[in-house]
Amino acid sequence: MKLISLGMTLGAALALGGCMSDSSSVSATRTQTGDEAAAGQVAVKMIAFNDFHGNLEAPGALAIPDPQDPSKTVKVTAGGVDYLAAWVKQLRAQSPNTVVVSAGDLIGASPLVSGLFHDEPTVEAMNLLGLDINAVGNHEFDDGQDELLRMQNGGCKPGAADTSCLYGGGFAGAKFKFLAANVQKQDGGTLFPAYEIKKYGNIPVAFIGMTLKGTPDIVTPTGIQGLSFKDEADTVNALVPKLKAQGVAAVVVVVHEGGYQSGNYNECKGISGPIVDIVKKLDKAVGLVVTGHTHQAYNCQIDGRTVTSAKNYGQLFTEINFKLSPATRTFVPGSIQAVNRLVTQDIAPLANISSLVQFYLGKAAEKGNKPVGTLAGALTRSASAAGESTLGDVLADSQLDAGKAQGAVAAFMNPGGIRADLAPAADGSVSYKQIYTVQPFGNTMMTMTLTGAQIDRLLEQQWSNPSQPKILQVSSGFSYSWSQSAPAGSKVDINSITINGVKIDPAASYTVQVNNFIAGGGDGFTVLTEGGNRVGGGVDVDVLQSYLAKHANLPVPALNRIVQLP
16 A cells, blocks of 8 residues: 655645735725735635544545546545644634634544543544534434533533543533524524624624534434424525624535535535535525535535535545625635645644543543454445445344344344444454444344334335435345336335245234334334334444354355345
8 A cells, every 4th residue: 555644834735825806995085906905804714624523533544646646546644633633723823813613523423432432522622622613413413412412511421420521520511612503493493503703803704504404314313302404505595684684794604514526635526416506595695615414525616605525534624715805894706715635644733632532542442442253354334236235234133133032033224324344353353442433323222013014115215315225234034126227115026025035924013123213213214113012222332242242253244135136
């Protein structure tokens, strides 16, 4: 593997400043020159990232275009919250008007070093880094709205004395602001403030923060009970008149929704996805949109607005520079310039954040480094054409094994809950840290009874969003086929569904095992809310640990449970 370190000293970095003089003002006696008008403009620096997911340590090598030959790629080491903080500090020193924002999923689905401690380490690290704003993402709701409110307000997690309030003897909560403009409570208010207004040179700028309107489809329903998630563009456009009434003409949107493109991390080739339509609908007061959710990197111009995303896990950040006009109190035309930068490690990390991370690494090591089983080979999330993966098979098998005491004959695992591959060490062993990283949500198991007809409907709901199907991973003994050309709602032939070689009976009842996330209708699997005789079980990571302990040198399963037809 070719691994390089790219120099990122700011002197050698892409210059973003310059004198913008697109606007002018008229005095009583003469028109100002361009230089005089520019002299009154206020420069602002913005540092943005998204989808950090508690990655306090660098998550691994990142493939980027080779600087010597862009047709090739090289791998670089990038990330680490102490290095990210060092870059933020160095950039902040360049401008007295600096704001640091996160476009959601700052926490949730986190590695052991943060997730084991309820993401308090990430909040504490971001306090030290100087984060100003975090627009809530869907993963902020992984543990429900009450736990998210604790992240903002502080306090120890009830019943978690060994994993909460460990650093410095307490947890003060976030010093930065969570924003949630489109997350509405039953009383009509928002869960968190809709926006934050900051003044630069006495010119106000509004930062509107929000998550994607589809959040209810991808979080546990019980965790967001009483909340509604409004359309992103409609929410912003309704706020603009209120902001203008407060004298605000410059608006930045920080939204946990995004797009897809095929170019490198500073390009915008063929941008697609929900963010395109959202931006096109936004009021023209919005000059800049910082995005996330899709774990993509891009630097775009959409409908005359700058639209950015900095991939995920803290390996990139976006440096954005813009100027404000005292005359119009909005963005100087053409002044918004953005560049995605690598979080390289050729800078001294911030010592206080390094110490914090080392503290939590030490706390997590005793449990995390413990071997929990052995594998005959690597288990991956890479899916077959039918949508089946080796790791998905094993997870479903572990859950079926745990549910057999309640009579379960099949288990279903949502693919979005599988967050990492599982590769054994040279001796075949895997650690607790590894299996936690695979399933970091702490979902609990639940058995329920479904009729054969409901199982058929469950499988059809895999295509509730035909453009983004979610193929459930199924346990050993369960098999079916689906047709690629058939329309949504008719993909699966009920006669192809078998359990232990026997066709299911639409009228008969079967006990199945699922996690609490999809049991509550998560990921669009609403038929599971109809299941009867519901019995709770163990935590998913513990279920996998127990299964591995029973099956030494666990073989890699053959991908033959789900069959794709033309």
